[in-house]
Amino acid sequence: MTTFLQQISLLALLTLGGCDSTKKEQVVYKDYDLGKPDKFNMPESLFEISGITLNQGNPDTVYAIQDEDGRLYRLGWDEPKQLNVKFSKKGDYEDVTIIKNNVYVLKSNGVIYNFPLTEAVFEEVEQIREIKKILPKGEYEGMFGDETSGKIYILCKNCEQDNAKRSITGYIIEPNKDSSQIAGQFSINVEEIKAITGKVERGFRPSGLAKNPLTNDFYIISAVNKLMVVTDSQWKVKEAYALNGNQFIQPEGIAFDKQGNLYISNEGDDLFSGSILKFKKISR
Numbered sequence: 001m002t003t004f005l006q007q008i009s010l011l012a013l014l015t016l017g018g019c020d021s022t023k024k025e026q027v028v029y030k031d032y033d034l035g036k037p038d039k040f041n042m043p044e045s046l047f048e049i050s051g052i053t054l055n056q057g058n059p060d061t062v063y064a065i066q067d068e069d070g071r072l073y074r075l076g077w078d079e080p081k082q083l084n085v086k087f088s089k090k091g092d093y094e095d096v097t098i099i100k101n102n103v104y105v106l107k108s109n110g111v112i113y114n115f116p117l118t119e120a121v122f123e124e125v126e127q128i129r130e131i132k133k134i135l136p137k138g139e140y141e142g143m144f145g146d147e148t149s150g151k152i153y154i155l156c157k158n159c160e161q162d163n164a165k166r167s168i169t170g171y172i173i174e175p176n177k178d179s180s181q182i183a184g185q186f187s188i189n190v191e192e193i194k195a196i197t198g199k200v201e202r203g204f205r206p207s208g209l210a211k212n213p214l215t216n217d218f219y220i221i222s223a224v225n226k227l228m229v230v231t232d233s234q235w236k237v238k239e240a241y242a243l244n245g246n247q248f249i250q251p252e253g254i255a256f257d258k259q260g261n262l263y264i265s266n267e268g269d270d271l272f273s274g275s276i277l278k279f280k281k282i283s284r
Contacts, residue, residue, distance in 0.1 A: 030282075032262050034228075034241065037277035040078050042268070045069075049274040050252045051095035051106070052265045055117065056147055057213060057258030062276065063120075064253070064265065065096045065105055070113075072096065072103060072120055077278075087113055087125040095208065095253065097145030097152065104152060104175065106143040110135035112152075114175065131180045135171055136161060141252070142209035142220065150174070151183060155206045155220065164203025166190055170235070188220070188229075192237035199225050199242060208254040208264075214281070221251045221264060228254075228264075247277070 042049055042064075050067035064073045070088030075081075092108040098117055105113040112131040119125045138159030145152045152173040156162055162169050172184040190204045205224040212219060217238065220229045226248060230239040243251060249272055253265035260281040268274040 030239070032279040032282060034243070034279060035247075037247070037279050040075075040276045040278065041080075042265075042274035042276065043080050043082050044273075045082060045084070046073060046075075047268045047274045049265045049267060049276070050093060050141075051143075051208070052253035052255050052263060052276060053097045053145075054255050054257055054263075055098045055101075057256065059257040059259075059261070062255075062263070063096060063098060063103070064276075065093045066274075067093055067108075067252075067267075069093075072105065074120060083121075085120050085122055085125055087115055087128055094141040095143040097143055099145035099147050099152070099175075100150055102175075104143070104145060106140055106154065108139050108141065110138065110140050110154075112173075112175075112180075129177075131173075131175065134173060134180060134182060138162075141207040144209040144211055144218070146211065153186075153209060153218075155188075155209050157205050157207065164190065164205060165200070168204055168206060170209075186235045188231065188235055189237065193227070193229055193240050196237070196240040197227065197242060199227055199240075204229075207252050210254040210256055212256050212260060212262075213258055214260040219254055219256075219262070221254050223250045223252055223267075226251075249275075 046066050048066045049064050052064045062075045071084040071086050073082045073084045093105055094108050095106040097104050101117045103115050103117050114129045115125045115127055139157045141157045142155035155170045168188045170186045171182050174183040193200050205222050206220045207223045208221040210219050216233045218231045226243045226245055228241040231237050249269050250267040251264050255263045262279040265276045
């Protein structure tokens with residue numbers, strides 16, 4: 001039989017636990033309530049959506065790719081009908097970005113496909129350019145294009161030069177018509193992520209990258225680790241959010257609009273369709 005003192009002790013523990021939970025939620029949901037998205041279910045053609053972007057932060061049109069078909073898709077928010085343009089044959093396409101009215105699509109092997117955004121309205125791209133042999137051999141999934149500087153940031157997911165339990169390398173590319181080249185590189189210290197969350201025991205494997213236009217912080221998502229990591233402009237880790245696997249089925253793409261609202265795309269599975277989740281910036 002439970003004594004009166006045991007009941008009091010149990011109540012005290014529950015109360016303390018509730019306080020800790022509240023405190024944790026205040027940290028996790030600092031800028032976005034990750035538990036209350038506006039959900040946009042994808043049409044069947046984007047079941048395996050792998051990357052998303054917005055042109056100059058304009059939320060009217062979402063540009064997306066999926067990881068098997070060489071097509072760029074265009075969608076109005078919450079509109080099931082999609083339009084698309086074919087830019088290449090079937091392959092493993094992981095991310096997309098638009099800068100200076102140019103589309104850049106990242107293939108998992110590090111090859112980048114480039115074509116003018118004006119060609120997105122046709123059935124097939126004519127002015128296609130492949131940027132090859134710039135990045136070291138490896139597997140790449142996350143890419144962000146900076147409209148202001150014109151530079152492209154690309155993150156390794158699995159590269160020989162990295163130890164995913166210690167650091168992840170990223171590359172800065174200056175794309176141009178004549179000869180694109182690496183303009184610099186950076187690294188993310190995985191130990192800084194571990195200091196916040198223990199969910200990187202097997203190494204950090206990023207799958208998407210974007211920059212918050214209101215703070216200039218970089219946001220990195222990892223489908224493998226079910227994490228969203230926030231760094232400052234110098235790539236020092238500031239925050240790490242655990243993502244609920246029931247909601248974030250397979251988070252692969254990430255983007256921001258010019259109001260600072262956050263978008264995360266998820267590939268589908270046996271039970272759920274692909275989706276894009278929109279999180280409104282919390283006003284303060």
